[in-house]
Amino acid sequence: MADGIGRVRFMDAQRVNLDGFATEDAPLGMIAYDSPADPAPSLVVRDGRVVEMDGRAEADFDSIDEFIARHGLDLDVAGEAMALDDLAYARMLVDPSVPRAELVRLAAGMTPAKLAAPLGLLRPAELMIAMTKVRARRTPSNQAHVTNRLDDPLLLAADAATAAAFGFRELETTVPVLDDAPSNALAVTLGSVVGAAGVLVQCSVEEALELELGMRGFVSYAETVSLYGTHEVFVDGDDTPWSKALLASAYASRGVKMRVTSGGGAEALMGGAQGYSMFYLEARCVALARAIGAQGVQNGGIDSASVAASVPKGVRSLTAENLMVMLRNLESCSGNDALMSESEMRRTARTLPTLLAGSDFICSGFGSIQRFDNMFGPSNLNAEDIDDFLAIQRDWGVDGGLRTADTAELEHLRRRAAQVARDVYAWFGLADYTDQQVELAVDAAGSKDLGATDTLAVLNAAHTIKTSGLTGLDVVSALEQCGYPDEARRLLDMLAARVSGDYLQTAAIFDEQMNVLSLVTDPNDYLGPGTGYEPTAGRQAEIDAIRQQRSVDDLRRAQDDPEEFARFAVVGQASAGTAAGEVVIGLSPAVGRAISRTLSGLTVSEALAEVLAGLEEEGCTARLVRINDSIDLGSIGLKAARLAGSGIGIGLQAKGTALIHRRDLSPLANLELYSVAPTIGRADYRLLGVNAGRHAKGATPDPARNPYSDEAIEARYHTRVVALVAIERSLTTGGGPEELRWKGER
């Protein structure tokens, strides 16, 4: 005997139970909000200088306190902000009459603990309303990961173009092999300019190398500038607030956008939480991000998302982290990147609030490639989920930044991207790729489809890029001379954008006309229903028109089968029969006219052949009658029964639903109903015929049972049913029943 009971063994086997769930443990920092060690908010200012912050005196400030105290707080509003009641500020966050600017003004005077307090009071729906109101940019957007296990440049280029075609406005790559980084940065940049204009590209690697790639023009933004909430973990990361701030200035000095990275649970994961809650430590990170002058923050768990998700209210705190960034008047790149659960429901539930509320970037890395090719580790959403995401956008009518890409256009872009990469690599003497390798990359759904590749060639290419002093301008020149003038122009536009610096401002992205959308140029103006971002008609059409949608006309065309229709010929008006063993099969109006196949994929003739064979087995005769004044199956079956010598009729709709009826019953009472048309196969129709025959003879039928099924039959077929019923109804003439002759094979 197995342990326990079957019901719990069954539950234990569900995928959610692969996830780790931790008991709250404040000393280890395994607590989302309100650890006993978290300080009460405080701020003491003497002669314009902060001398105490969040319960710590100036002499005891660690490097993080010190930086926030010296640079991060607006002391002009601090008095007013620190005196605000937490609940009062929490209510302002969801009050449509309080504008974003006022919330941001007050937050600038709040210490980390002070801003954490009201956010801890918000319930999930309140967090979402606040996110909708407080995010910096009016237009939401999304970021993709573009990587592969082999660092194959042709596939990187093709996948970068693909991600751009799906609507991602930032592409982030990284490397399994650090030395490959310059090649990956180049390949993704090449693919991005094939896919669309104005796509930002970054290569996430060690700080100094990432900066060099940015300065040389191989990438157009940076994100891997990590902040931590405790001094010790910060120093373990080999940085200080001052070195990070200098890094921020270094990027700006070359006109390159950057944001920093933090995220709840990171300190607990590194064993350095010092007993503080995840949310309080993140409040310190976000205050520091503002203090060092970063324009934005990637947070909401990130690498430690599953750590936060393992404790009570952990997922809620991830969303609150994003909101905190917005309140610090910074761009939110809202996590949803690391796969935080094996459960489809949990990972969806984690991301849905961000998608519905809208963010500057819904995901700080939607894996646009398959999970196994994501060198950051699988994202919460991946290539496996793009169609799901597009459907969810459409379901809720929200803009998650993505759009459907036309299949033919996608093939064209992938081929062009792979060719561009091959030609530019050849131009610089980096590597030689064959036509066959280009075609493999075009078709590949992932690096597993590439066959054997030469990974040393990638390493050599990267080494050459690094040591030869190549710059982004050299790539512009190569693109032009290789015959890709549009791509050359797009890349030059990205480099030229550094001159104006407009995309250094908070939450800046480019649209496809190279307009900068940012806090400055596209500020969020949400103030309750009827205000704020609404997709334009064109954008709404992109959201709505997923490639799987079908109209009644599409279905009518798919059902058009003249050969099948020709099997049915009208003999004349139907009349009542008298033979004792006669069963009449009533057919719906569209049989032989407009609908050729049942929902299970059989032709109507194939279904009919089985029914007739079943009747024949029982020694019954059959007549076919098309009922023209009803599409209701009960009515069709009953009318057939009343025409049958035996008093037994069969109703068969063109879509495959069927029943057995008897002349003395009411329309909705029947003898046997085969209702789930998509699951009715040949054997079922045969059984239907046999049982109808037995009813006609007064013998005992063996009733049909529903098959075992856990499929979403209705989701799969209901849209088709609506269209098929519309077709049936359009053919309902109101005329009397017609006797049909059927010329099928038996």
Add this chain to the structure above:
Amino acid sequence: MSGTAGRAWSGREASELSVEGVVGGELGPDDIRISPETLRHQADLARAHGNPQLAANFERAAELTGFEESEILALYELLRPGRTSAEQLRARADELEARSAPICAAFVREAATVYERTGLTA
């Protein structure tokens, strides 16, 4: 729109940048390099949009525009934990001061003081 598409480090207008110019070798890195004036203008914009810290970052950056990339990387390296002494940091601050980077100089001096107190010096 902010309309700041002004002149590059080289003095050339951003609108003059063309692919032909790149291919012909008339355009170089300084033509796609941001100028200190533009960064100060962006700092004003950031301040006007409620973010004086972003403005301060752009003002530090404006001073760094004149530094070689290797010099900036070296300064970053120096500010990482445990790389150097407070005295050396102050000496570097003096150099920055002498090269018309007073904001960065004050920033490095501040770091020197904090690093001494919090154990971040070598």
